[in-house]
Amino acid sequence: MSRLYGDPIEVWTREGEPIQFVWRDRLYAVRRIIDHWVVAREWWKVDDDDPGExxxxxxxxxxxxxxxxxxxxxxxxxxxxxxxxxxEC
Structure with a gap:
């Protein structure tokens, strides 16, 4: 069962991919990337200089x-x- 959060976190990356993050004062090591996807912002909210993703x-x-x-x-x-x-298990 999953839970929704929306909590700000600090993330360390390597070549653009997360390798570890801090959530609720605990350091998490990323063991495996299961999936990655990109969602474009709604066309009516797009800024010409920064389309945002x-x-x-x-x-x-x-x-x-x-x-x-x-x-x-x-x-x-x-x-x-x-x-x-x-x-979480």
Whole structure:
């Protein structure tokens, strides 16, 4: 069962892909990227200089032994990361 969050997170990347993130004061190591997709902003909200995209990653990550699945989002317009959803084991 998943839960929606929308919590701001700090993310470290390598070659544009998340490799670790901090959520609720815990460091999570990304073990595997399950999926990655990009959603364009609505055409009526697009700025000619910055069309804006939301980039999503579904990853397996853990702060230790407990592995979970997490959905991370990067908004190119605001340059901020969110933890959108979590399936914790």
């Amino acid at each position: 939301r980039r999503f990653w579904r990853v397996e990550a853990s702060p230790g032994q407990r592995l979970g699945t997490y959905e991370l989002r990067f908004d190119t317009t605001g340059a901020g990361w969110l933890l959108v959803r979590a399936w």
